[in-house]
Amino acid sequence: MQGYSQALIDRASRIRLLLMDCDGVLTDGTIYFLPSPDGSVAETKAFDCHDGIALQWIRRAGIETGIITGRGGLAVQERARSVQMRYLVEGRTDKLASFEEILADSGLVADQVAYVGDDVTDLPLLRRVGLAVGPSNSRREVLQEVHWTTPSGGGRGAIRDVIELLLKAQGHWDDVMSRYCG
Numbered sequence: 001m002q003g004y005s006q007a008l009i010d011r012a013s014r015i016r017l018l019l020m021d022c023d024g025v026l027t028d029g030t031i032y033f034l035p036s037p038d039g040s041v042a043e044t045k046a047f048d049c050h051d052g053i054a055l056q057w058i059r060r061a062g063i064e065t066g067i068i069t070g071r072g073g074l075a076v077q078e079r080a081r082s083v084q085m086r087y088l089v090e091g092r093t094d095k096l097a098s099f100e101e102i103l104a105d106s107g108l109v110a111d112q113v114a115y116v117g118d119d120v121t122d123l124p125l126l127r128r129v130g131l132a133v134g135p136s137n138s139r140r141e142v143l144q145e146v147h148w149t150t151p152s153g154g155g156r157g158a159i160r161d162v163i164e165l166l167l168k169a170q171g172h173w174d175d176v177m178s179r180y181c182g
Contacts (some may be wrong), residue, residue, distance in 0.1 A: 001168050008148055011131040012169035016112040018058060019087065019102070019125075020159060021095075022069035022076050024118035025135055026051060028155030031071075044075045048155055054163035055083035061172040064106070068098045070121065096124045116162055118142055118154050133162050 001009055023029050027045045034042045055065060064086040069076060072090025080088040087105075089098040095117075103110065111130035115122070118138040126132040126145055134146040135158035143149055150161035167173045 004165065004169075008131075008165070009169045011147060012114070012166050014112055015063065015114045015131055015166055015170075016108055017064045017066070017086075017102075017106055018114045018116070018162065018166065019066045019068055019099070019129075020116040021118060021122055022067050022079075023071055024138070024154040025116050025158060026067070026076075026079065026155065028137075028153065029118075030155075043073050045073075046155065047075075047079050048157055048160070050157045051159035051163075052079075052083055054160040055085070057167060057172075057176050058163045059084055061167055061170065061175075063166060063170075066102065068092070068095045068102075068115075068125070070095075093121060095122065096128065099125050099128065114162065114166065116150075116159065133158075 020026060026047055032044045034044060036042060058065060066085050066087025067076065067080055068089045070091065070093040076090060077088065087102050092098050110128050113129045114131035114133060115125050115129040116133045117126050118135050120139060120141050122142060123145060132146040133148050133150060134142040135150050135154035137153035150158040152158045152161050167176060
């Protein structure tokens with residue numbers, strides 16, 4: 001696998017669950033507040049289509065996914081539903097406690113989990129997982145701690161980068177490509 005270190009490939013080959021932050025990872029961190037005629041305000045976010053198709057591929061390969069986010073909202077719930085994520089933890093800033101609950105539910109150990117985070121609130125979890133990843137536009141403190149930095153930024157294909165790494169390391173990439181390339 002050209003472009004990846006053997007240590008990174010070894011870590012990626014063990015992953016059975018991909019967890020991620022939302023704002024700054026699945027999105028570029030922008031939050032849109034949309035006013036309604038009745039005076040209420042709705043919050044929404046933009047998600048990357050390349051990430052979306054890759055989240056379908058990884059599910060077919062038998063790797064579960066989930067979000068652990070301090071914010072959440074209807075847009076996040078819909079994204080998690082539409083790509084059939086197993087886990088969605090919203091509104092909890094203690095991400096490590098949420099992670100421990102997910103480990104207990106999944107029956108996995110920390111080395112079998114990858115986490116993608118972009119900010120200092122993600123550091124405790126990034127230090128605990130088997131594969132810690134930061135989008136290229138992550139905070140400096142995150143980039144100093146992760147095992148790998150994606151070529152793409154958050155909300156711009158970072159999750160697609162991670163999923164391609166996982167699928168290649170686990171021998172599923174050719175199956176994905178055969179669907180489209182014959």
